[in-house]
Amino acid sequence: MTRPGGTWRNWGRSASVRPMRVERPRSPEGIQRAVKAAAAQGLTVKAVGAGHSFTGIAVAPGVLLELDDLQGLVSADAATGRVTLLAGTRLHRVPGLLRRHGLAMENLGDIDRQSIAGAISTGTHGTGTGFGGIATQVRGLTLVTADGEFLRIDETQNSELLHGAVVGLGALGVVVEVTLQCVPAFVLHAVDAPVPLDDVLPRIHERADAADHLEFYWHPHTAVALMKTQTRLPESTRRHPVPAVQGWIDETVLANGVFGAFCAISRVVPAIIPPFNRLAVQLTGRGEYTDASHRVLIHHRNVRFREMEYALPAEHLVPAFEELQRLIVDRGWRIEFPVEVRFAASDDLWLSTASGRDSAYIAVHRYWRADPREYFDAVEQIMLRHGGRPHWGKLHSLSADQLRERYPRFDDFVALRDRLDPQRLFGNRHLERILGA
Numbered sequence: 398m399t400r401p402g403g404t405w406r407n408w409g410r411s412a413s414v415r416p417m418r419v420e421r422p423r424s425p426e427g428i429q430r431a432v433k434a435a436a437a438q439g440l441t442v443k444a445v446g447a448g449h450s451f452t453g454i455a456v457a458p459g460v461l462l463e464l465d466d467l468q469g470l471v472s473a474d475a476a477t478g479r480v481t482l483l484a485g486t487r488l489h490r491v492p493g494l495l496r497r498h499g500l501a502m503e504n505l506g507d508i509d510r511q512s513i514a515g516a517i518s519t520g521t522h523g524t525g526t527g528f529g530g531i532a533t534q535v536r537g538l539t540l541v542t543a544d545g546e547f548l549r550i551d552e553t554q555n556s557e558l559l560h561g562a563v564v565g566l567g568a569l570g571v572v573v574e575v576t577l578q579c580v581p582a583f584v585l586h587a588v589d590a591p592v593p594l595d596d597v598l599p600r601i602h603e604r605a606d607a608a609d610h611l612e613f614y615w616h617p618h619t620a621v622a623l624m625k626t627q628t629r630l631p632e633s634t635r636r637h638p639v640p641a642v643q644g645w646i647d648e649t650v651l652a653n654g655v656f657g658a659f660c661a662i663s664r665v666v667p668a669i670i671p672p673f674n675r676l677a678v679q680l681t682g683r684g685e686y687t688d689a690s691h692r693v694l695i696h697h698r699n700v701r702f703r704e705m706e707y708a709l710p711a712e713h714l715v716p717a718f719e720e721l722q723r724l725i726v727d728r729g730w731r732i733e734f735p736v737e738v739r740f741a742a743s744d745d746l747w748l749s750t751a752s753g754r755d756s757a758y759i760a761v762h763r764y765w766r767a768d769p770r771e772y773f774d775a776v777e778q779i780m781l782r783h784g785g786r787p788h789w790g791k792l793h794s795l796s797a798d799q800l801r802e803r804y805p806r807f808d809d810f811v812a813l814r815d816r817l818d819p820q821r822l823f824g825n826r827h828l829e830r831i832l833g834a
């Protein structure tokens with residue numbers, strides 16, 4: 398919560414602002430009033446979610462709208478799987494809201510701290526060659542636009558705007574409600590295992606296509622991929638969750654406690670990074686368990702980091718990944734955080750990073766106290782040569798002209814923005830850079 402007169406900061410501590418005013422509307426009409434008042438005073442206005450974007454996309458120098466009092470279920474239909482959520486609803490609350498309807502979200506990212514509106518606005522995704530990002534689950538949304546009016550966009554009302562408005566970058570208006578197509582609740586059987594990279598890379602697409610969900614982490618300075626492979630099963634399947642003590646050791650002690658201490662020490666003694674990474678792949682990344690989908694897909698990330706992630710045409714994954722490996726060796730860098738590789742099916746949302754092409758994602762991270770620029774800049778050049786598109790919520794250096802070349806519907810989106818927000822009431826400096834003034 399941002400105190401009046403206080404400073405708002407994002408999770409990665411890579412963006413901050415002292416807004417002129419912070420408002421916490423309690424109803425859709427409260428959002429309308431806030432938008433109209435900001436417009437009348439000549440202030441910009443912007444909704445923020447959980448502040449989990451690494452870029453300045455959520456920075457609100459004028460009126461900052463916190464939607465934490467706008468959480469919960471508006472409606473749910475177990476027969477059709479259609480569910481409408483208030484825009485501020487945090488993803489971690491969704492399983493509890495859907496339980497009695499026997500439903501689940503079709504796919505999720507790595508964490509569940511984000512708001513549903515924030516997650517779809519930047520194209521948040523998980524993994525699975527047969528599945529799109531969270532935005533592909535959207536069947537409708539309601540916006541408050543710059544004129545302070547509600548605009549419903551779904552398959553029957555203003556349907557021509559739906560594919561443009563879902564990954565809306567916070568640039569089109571304030572999302573008030575989101576309607577999702579959910580699926581019957583399901584269980585995932587998970588196998589986590591280290592596999593030599595030399596075995597993984599030549600057959601990665603075969604492996605990814607054979608699994609419902611597949612991703613891997615590569616700790617630089619090792620020759621191992623920590624593979625995570627998950628199979629979807631009916632909800633009635635007998636569950637074998639990770640035992641509580643084991644889960645605590647894996648997530649709290651190793652993945653966060655020990656890893657956090659290692660990251661802090663590695664700032665002063667970078668020489669410990671390669672041996673620590675080799676130890677990490679020997680001690681972690683093994684397991685087999687079966688549990689509710691969200692329990693398997695979601696992780697807890699307490700060690701702060703900064704991240705850049707690029708979506709590539711799937712067939713570019715291996716050459717780009719190999720260039721990244723060579724880069725780290727050639728430059729003699731010591732990189733403490735793993736590289737993450739995921740997949741998504743092609744979709745038809747204008748600004749989805751997987752728009753129009755089956756995609757593979759390569760994400761690089763640095764501890765938040767380390768300067769990521771040299772590493773990220775060099776990795777970005779590789780990703781750009783391979784036709785990459787940056788994640789809208791993660792660090793990158795592209796401007797509107799470079800992004801335009803990468804999205805066939807970019808100018809349609811800009812035209813939609815011109816129509817819905819001609820005065821840039823929802824603008825900020827980051828949007829000016831990536832979309833133009």
Ligand SMILES: Cc1cc2nc3c(=O)[nH]c(=O)nc-3n(C[C@H](O)[C@H](O)[C@H](O)COP(=O)(O)OP(=O)(O)OC[C@H]3O[C@@H](n4cnc5c(N)ncnc54)[C@H](O)[C@@H]3O)c2cc1C
Nearest residue numbers: 446447448449450506507511512514515521522567572790
């Ligand atoms: C630890 C961590 C793990 C992550 N894991 C993943 C992952 O697995 N996959 C992935 O793809 N991404 C991941 N991300 C990125 C993250 O999912 C996105 O940046 C997401 O947008 C954050 O959601 P948020 O609710 O925090 O939104 P914010 O960052 O607060 O806002 C994002 C954008 O949404 C807009 N917005 C928010 N609410 C509204 C609204 N009501 N109306 C209009 N616009 C709105 C904001 O103005 C801004 O433009 C991760 C980030 C972190 C820090």
